[in-house]
Amino acid sequence: MAGIFQRSLRLRTALRHLSPQSPQSPLSWTVTGRHTPLDLHCSFLPSTSRQFAVCSRKLHTGADRPSPAAAPDRLPFSRITQEDLAFFRKILPGRAVTDPDLLESSNVDWLKSVKGESEFTSFHLKIYFLVVIIFNSSILTSSAGSRGNTGLVGGSVPVYDEIILSTALMNNILTFDSISGILTCQAGCVLENLSLYLEDREYIMPLDLGAKGSCHIGGNVATNAGGLRLLRYGSLRGTVLGLEVVLADGRVLDCLATLRKDNTGYDLKQLFIGSEGTLGVITSVSILCPRKPKSVNVVFLGCETFEQLLKTFQLSRGMLGEILSAFEFLDSECMRLLNTHLKLRNPISDCPFYVVIETSGSDSTHDGEKLHNFLEEAMTSSLVTDGTVATEDSKIKALWSMRERVTEALTHDGFTYKYDISLPVERIYQLVTDMREHLGNRAKSVVGYGHVGDGNLHLNVTSPAKDPALLAAIEPFVYEWTASCNGSISAEHGLGLKKRNYIYYSKPSQAVALMGNIKAMLDPKGILNPYKTLPDDLK
Amino acid sequence: MAGIFQRSLRLRTALRHLSPQSPQSPLSWTVTGRHTPLDLHCSFLPSTSRQFAVCSRKLHTGADRPSPAAAPDRLPFSRITQEDLAFFRKILPGRAVTDPDLLESSNVDWLKSVKGESEFTSFHLKIYFLVVIIFNSSILTSSAGSRGNTGLVGGSVPVYDEIILSTALMNNILTFDSISGILTCQAGCVLENLSLYLEDREYIMPLDLGAKGSCHIGGNVATNAGGLRLLRYGSLRGTVLGLEVVLADGRVLDCLATLRKDNTGYDLKQLFIGSEGTLGVITSVSILCPRKPKSVNVVFLGCETFEQLLKTFQLSRGMLGEILSAFEFLDSECMRLLNTHLKLRNPISDCPFYVVIETSGSDSTHDGEKLHNFLEEAMTSSLVTDGTVATEDSKIKALWSMRERVTEALTHDGFTYKYDISLPVERIYQLVTDMREHLGNRAKSVVGYGHVGDGNLHLNVTSPAKDPALLAAIEPFVYEWTASCNGSISAEHGLGLKKRNYIYYSKPSQAVALMGNIKAMLDPKGILNPYKTLPDDLK
Structure with missing residues (x-):
C-alpha cells in the first residue's frame, strides 16, 4: 500500500513540474492508439496571452453536408507554443515528435476515413507526449513505424490539434x-x-x-x-x-x-x-487468462439459408457444448470479395452462407468425437451442404483467414461504410437483406459477416468513392432498423467520433445524461479525447 | 423507446404525488433485502416542524468499545410521522406494514449479528414501502414469511429507523x-x-x-x-x-x-x-444463462496437506479442463462442526483437507473418462488419499451439502466472526494457520473453507458468546495480513455496515474518494442505504 501512495506523491510532484503553463490554462488530453484511444491528444485551454498558433482543420468525413458523424467546431483549448514544445522536449528528450512523416500514422486511422491535420507552418503541433511514462520512470521513444490506428469509428485519431500520446513503448x-x-x-x-x-x-x-x-x-x-x-x-x-x-x-x-x-x-x-x-x-x-487448449479444430461449412445456419448454431451449442469456442459467419458476397481482391479460394463449394466453427478442448479424442457426431447430424439433417475440417495449424489458419480477412477485402472494394450491430441472433441477417433491397443498385457491395454466437453483425456497404447520397440512404435507415429491434448500433467498435451522435438510438436520454455526469466528474475540463463517444448536445 | 420515456414520465408524476413532505425534507432511502440490499430503507431529512417522532436505536455489534464496524451516529434524516404513514397506507393499501412480527425478519440479519430497532410506541416506523412497484403498476404485499436477510456484512438491514422496501413481490x-x-x-x-x-x-x-x-x-x-x-x-x-x-x-x-x-x-x-x-x-x-449440462459429476476427495490440495487443483485444471465447474475446499475443523452440529457423516476417511470437485459437460462418457483419468493420476501421484464420486442427483446433493452447510454448522458452534478474503490461491490457507496460532485458545474454533478456484477463503472464528477481546485479537490482524498479500478483505460478501471502515486495507484512498464522488453524483442526499459500503470518513 505504501508503494501506491509514494507513487501517487511522485506523480503529483511530477505533474507540478510538468505543467508548462499557468494554472488557468490547463492541459487537455485525449488518448488514442491502435484499435483504441491510446495515444493521448492534448490541447490547451484558452490563453489570451498566446494567440499566434492557429491550427486549421480538415476532417474527411466523406460527406459535404453537415452530418451527425462530422466533428463539431474546435473547442476553445489553448494551442501549443514553441515554449511549450521546448518544455516538452526538455522533459521528454527524444520523445516529443513533430516529424510529419512520423505523425502521419497517428493522424490517420487505418481506414483512411478520418484524419486530423494541423497546418501550422513553423513546426508541427502533433507530438508524441508520453506523460504517463515519466510518472512511471520508464523510457519511451516515439512509436515510429507503428502500423497505425486500428479503430473503426475514428475514436483513436485526433480531430484538431490535440497532442497525441502513444503508449507503444509501455510494452512490458x-x-x-x-x-x-x-x-x-x-x-x-x-x-x-x-x-x-x-x-x-x-x-x-x-x-x-x-x-x-x-x-x-x-x-x-x-x-x-x-x-x-x-x-x-x-x-x-x-x-x-x-x-x-x-x-x-x-x-x-x-x-x-x-x-x-x-x-x-x-x-x-x-x-x-x-x-x-x-x-x-x-x-x-x-x-x-484461460489455459491453452490441448486440442483445436476448425470447421468451415456452407448453408443454403440463414435459417439453416441458425439451426446449425443451435445444434452446435447442444452437441459441442463446452468445447465450442467460436461460431462465425460470412455471406457469399464476402466470399466474392475474398476471391476477387485477395485471391483467396473458397475451400468448399459455393453456398449463400458460410460458417467458421472452432472447438477447443483438453482431449483431442473427445473433441474429435463430439465434432464428428455434430457434423454427421448437421449433414443428415441437411442443415449444411458442404464443409471441411482442419486440425493442423496451417490449415486452421487458412480457414480462419476466410473470416478474418473480410475486412481487408472490403478496403479493396472501394470506400466502405461500416456498421457494427448487436441484434437478437435470429434477426441479424434480415438487416443485410433489407439494406440490400433498400439501396438497390446505389451500392457496389452490401455484405454481412460477424459473430453469430454473440448476435453481432458486421454490415458493410461499399461504393467506388465516398458518396454522400449513398450515406444518406444508409443512415439513419440502419440505425432506425436496429432501434426497432432494441439492438445496439455499436456492438464492439464503440462510438468514437463517427457514431457519437447516434447514441440515442441505443440508449435512453436519461442514460446519456448520466454518462455526461460521469464525464464531468472525471474530466471536468473535457480534455481527454474530446469530440468522442458522447454526443454534441450533451451539456 | 417511446415506452421508456412514457414510463419515466409516469414515474416522475407518481413521485410528485408520492412525496408527503415539502421539497426541503426529501425522502432518503436505503435498499436491503435477502443476500442483498433489496428492501428500501427510508428516512426523512430534518424538518423543524415535526419533531415528535423520536426513534432511539440499539445496534448489537457485539462490542462495547466503539469499533470501526459499529454504526456512526444517526444522520439528521427526518422521522416518519403518522401523517406520512397515513399517506403511505393510502397509496399502498395493504402494503405499508408496521406489524412488529412481520418486521422482525427484515430488521435482523440471518446471523442475528446486526439489528435495527425502532422504539416508537404509537406505531412502528418500519414499513414495507414498495414505491418502485407503484411506478411499474404492479401489486405487492408485504414479504411476511420471507426467510430473512441472507447477507453476511449487515448490508441488508436497517441501522436506525430507515424505511424498508421489499421487492419480494416483484417476482415475475x-x-x-x-x-x-x-x-x-x-x-x-x-x-x-x-x-x-x-x-x-x-x-x-x-x-x-x-x-x-x-x-x-x-x-x-x-x-x-x-x-x-x-x-x-x-x-x-x-x-x-x-x-x-x-x-x-x-x-x-x-x-x-x-x-x-x-x-x-x-x-x-x-x-x-x-x-x-x-x-x-x-x-x-x-x-x-448457460446451457444445462447433460452430465454432472461430483467428487469428494481428501488431501493430507494444503500443498497437495493445490497440486490437485492444478492437475484438475489440466485434465478436466473445460468440464471443471467447481473446486471447493473445507478443512477438518469444518468437518468436525458438520459432524457435531448437523450430524453429517464424513463420506470418506478422516483427512486434514477435503475437496469438492464438480464437472459438468455435454457428454457423460467423455466426462466420465476425463474424471477417471484425473482421479487415477491424483491417486497414483499420492495427491489425494481417499475419495468418492457421485453421478446420481441425490448423492451429488449429499456431497455438495458437506460444503454448502458449513456456514449453517458454524451458527450452531457459537458466535461467529466471519471473514471473506481474496488472496493469491497459494496463500489462502496460510491465513487460517496463522490465525489459529495467533489466537491460541482464545477462540472456540478457527475454520477455513471456500472457493479454491477463485482464490477465495472463508475464514471463520467462533466463540461461546460475543467476545470483544477476541474480536480485538482478530482485527485488524486479519486485515493487515490480507493487505500484506495485496488481497481483498471482501471477496464476495461486500462491505455493508460491518466492513465499510476497513475498505482502506484493500483500496487506495484515491479510489475511495472517487467512490465518494460517484455516491454524491447519484445520491447527493445520501438517502440510499445510509451507513453502508463507504467509510464514515468520506466527505
Whole structure:
C-alpha cells in the first residue's frame, strides 16, 4: 500500500513540474492508439496571452453536408507554443515528435476515413507526449513505424490539434502467475505478443481479433474489444481484473488488482473499460487468462439459408457444448470479395452462407468425437451442404483467414461504410437483406459477416468513392432498423467520433445524461479525447 | 423507446404525488433485502416542524468499545410521522406494514449479528414501502414469511429507523429467449425459482449459492454475489447484460438490454452491480444463462496437506479442463462442526483437507473418462488419499451439502466472526494457520473453507458468546495480513455496515474518494442505504 501512495506523491510532484503553463490554462488530453484511444491528444485551454498558433482543420468525413458523424467546431483549448514544445522536449528528450512523416500514422486511422491535420507552418503541433511514462520512470521513444490506428469509428485519431500520446513503448509484461493464469502488463503491449508469451506458458489471451498484430491491450480494454473468443471466454468486463489509470488531473488511480474476486466498494475499473479514453488513460492491465487448449479444430461449412445456419448454431451449442469456442459467419458476397481482391479460394463449394466453427478442448479424442457426431447430424439433417475440417495449424489458419480477412477485402472494394450491430441472433441477417433491397443498385457491395454466437453483425456497404447520397440512404435507415429491434448500433467498435451522435438510438436520454455526469466528474475540463463517444448536445 | 420515456414520465408524476413532505425534507432511502440490499430503507431529512417522532436505536455489534464496524451516529434524516404513514397506507393499501412480527425478519440479519430497532410506541416506523412497484403498476404485499436477510456484512438491514422496501413481490419472469439463453426478470425473483424455471428449458443460472432458496436475484446483482459456479461461468459483471434501476431522485434508468454485446457509451449498469443498494434500487435484471449440462459429476476427495490440495487443483485444471465447474475446499475443523452440529457423516476417511470437485459437460462418457483419468493420476501421484464420486442427483446433493452447510454448522458452534478474503490461491490457507496460532485458545474454533478456484477463503472464528477481546485479537490482524498479500478483505460478501471502515486495507484512498464522488453524483442526499459500503470518513 505504501508503494501506491509514494507513487501517487511522485506523480503529483511530477505533474507540478510538468505543467508548462499557468494554472488557468490547463492541459487537455485525449488518448488514442491502435484499435483504441491510446495515444493521448492534448490541447490547451484558452490563453489570451498566446494567440499566434492557429491550427486549421480538415476532417474527411466523406460527406459535404453537415452530418451527425462530422466533428463539431474546435473547442476553445489553448494551442501549443514553441515554449511549450521546448518544455516538452526538455522533459521528454527524444520523445516529443513533430516529424510529419512520423505523425502521419497517428493522424490517420487505418481506414483512411478520418484524419486530423494541423497546418501550422513553423513546426508541427502533433507530438508524441508520453506523460504517463515519466510518472512511471520508464523510457519511451516515439512509436515510429507503428502500423497505425486500428479503430473503426475514428475514436483513436485526433480531430484538431490535440497532442497525441502513444503508449507503444509501455510494452512490458509485469507479472504472470502460472497457477492462477493472471497476467499484468503495460498498456502498450501488442495483443499478439501477449498471446505468444502466454502460449509458451500453456495459457492464451481471453480475446483474439483480426488486428492482433498491431492493437494494444490498453486499447482493447479502453474500447472493450469483443473479437473471436467472446463466445467462449466472455467479455473483458469479466476477464479484466484490474487497471491502472491516469486521470485527467494527473492522479494515478491504482485498481491494478490481481484477484479473481473483490467486492470492496464500487468496481471503478469498469468505468474505464469501453470508455474510449474519454475518462482516463489506461496504463496497465491485469487480466485472467484461460489455459491453452490441448486440442483445436476448425470447421468451415456452407448453408443454403440463414435459417439453416441458425439451426446449425443451435445444434452446435447442444452437441459441442463446452468445447465450442467460436461460431462465425460470412455471406457469399464476402466470399466474392475474398476471391476477387485477395485471391483467396473458397475451400468448399459455393453456398449463400458460410460458417467458421472452432472447438477447443483438453482431449483431442473427445473433441474429435463430439465434432464428428455434430457434423454427421448437421449433414443428415441437411442443415449444411458442404464443409471441411482442419486440425493442423496451417490449415486452421487458412480457414480462419476466410473470416478474418473480410475486412481487408472490403478496403479493396472501394470506400466502405461500416456498421457494427448487436441484434437478437435470429434477426441479424434480415438487416443485410433489407439494406440490400433498400439501396438497390446505389451500392457496389452490401455484405454481412460477424459473430453469430454473440448476435453481432458486421454490415458493410461499399461504393467506388465516398458518396454522400449513398450515406444518406444508409443512415439513419440502419440505425432506425436496429432501434426497432432494441439492438445496439455499436456492438464492439464503440462510438468514437463517427457514431457519437447516434447514441440515442441505443440508449435512453436519461442514460446519456448520466454518462455526461460521469464525464464531468472525471474530466471536468473535457480534455481527454474530446469530440468522442458522447454526443454534441450533451451539456 | 417511446415506452421508456412514457414510463419515466409516469414515474416522475407518481413521485410528485408520492412525496408527503415539502421539497426541503426529501425522502432518503436505503435498499436491503435477502443476500442483498433489496428492501428500501427510508428516512426523512430534518424538518423543524415535526419533531415528535423520536426513534432511539440499539445496534448489537457485539462490542462495547466503539469499533470501526459499529454504526456512526444517526444522520439528521427526518422521522416518519403518522401523517406520512397515513399517506403511505393510502397509496399502498395493504402494503405499508408496521406489524412488529412481520418486521422482525427484515430488521435482523440471518446471523442475528446486526439489528435495527425502532422504539416508537404509537406505531412502528418500519414499513414495507414498495414505491418502485407503484411506478411499474404492479401489486405487492408485504414479504411476511420471507426467510430473512441472507447477507453476511449487515448490508441488508436497517441501522436506525430507515424505511424498508421489499421487492419480494416483484417476482415475475419477464422474458426468456431459448435461442440466446437470455433471461429477464424482476428483482424479487428467488434464485432457486429461476434455476427451476430454466432447468425445465435446458438452461441454468450462471450463479449458484447456498442461500439460493431465499436470496433474490436483485440482491445477488446488488452485492455482485460470487458463489459456486464462478470458476466456470465467470462473475455477474460478465453475465448480467442489463439492469433497470430506480435512482435516488425517483427516475427509472433503463439499461435493461438483452444483448450480449453493446459498446454504445459507458456501461452504466456496472455502477449498480456490487454497489449494495447505495446508488440505486435494482428492479429488473437481464442475464445470460448457460446451457444445462447433460452430465454432472461430483467428487469428494481428501488431501493430507494444503500443498497437495493445490497440486490437485492444478492437475484438475489440466485434465478436466473445460468440464471443471467447481473446486471447493473445507478443512477438518469444518468437518468436525458438520459432524457435531448437523450430524453429517464424513463420506470418506478422516483427512486434514477435503475437496469438492464438480464437472459438468455435454457428454457423460467423455466426462466420465476425463474424471477417471484425473482421479487415477491424483491417486497414483499420492495427491489425494481417499475419495468418492457421485453421478446420481441425490448423492451429488449429499456431497455438495458437506460444503454448502458449513456456514449453517458454524451458527450452531457459537458466535461467529466471519471473514471473506481474496488472496493469491497459494496463500489462502496460510491465513487460517496463522490465525489459529495467533489466537491460541482464545477462540472456540478457527475454520477455513471456500472457493479454491477463485482464490477465495472463508475464514471463520467462533466463540461461546460475543467476545470483544477476541474480536480485538482478530482485527485488524486479519486485515493487515490480507493487505500484506495485496488481497481483498471482501471477496464476495461486500462491505455493508460491518466492513465499510476497513475498505482502506484493500483500496487506495484515491479510489475511495472517487467512490465518494460517484455516491454524491447519484445520491447527493445520501438517502440510499445510509451507513453502508463507504467509510464514515468520506466527505
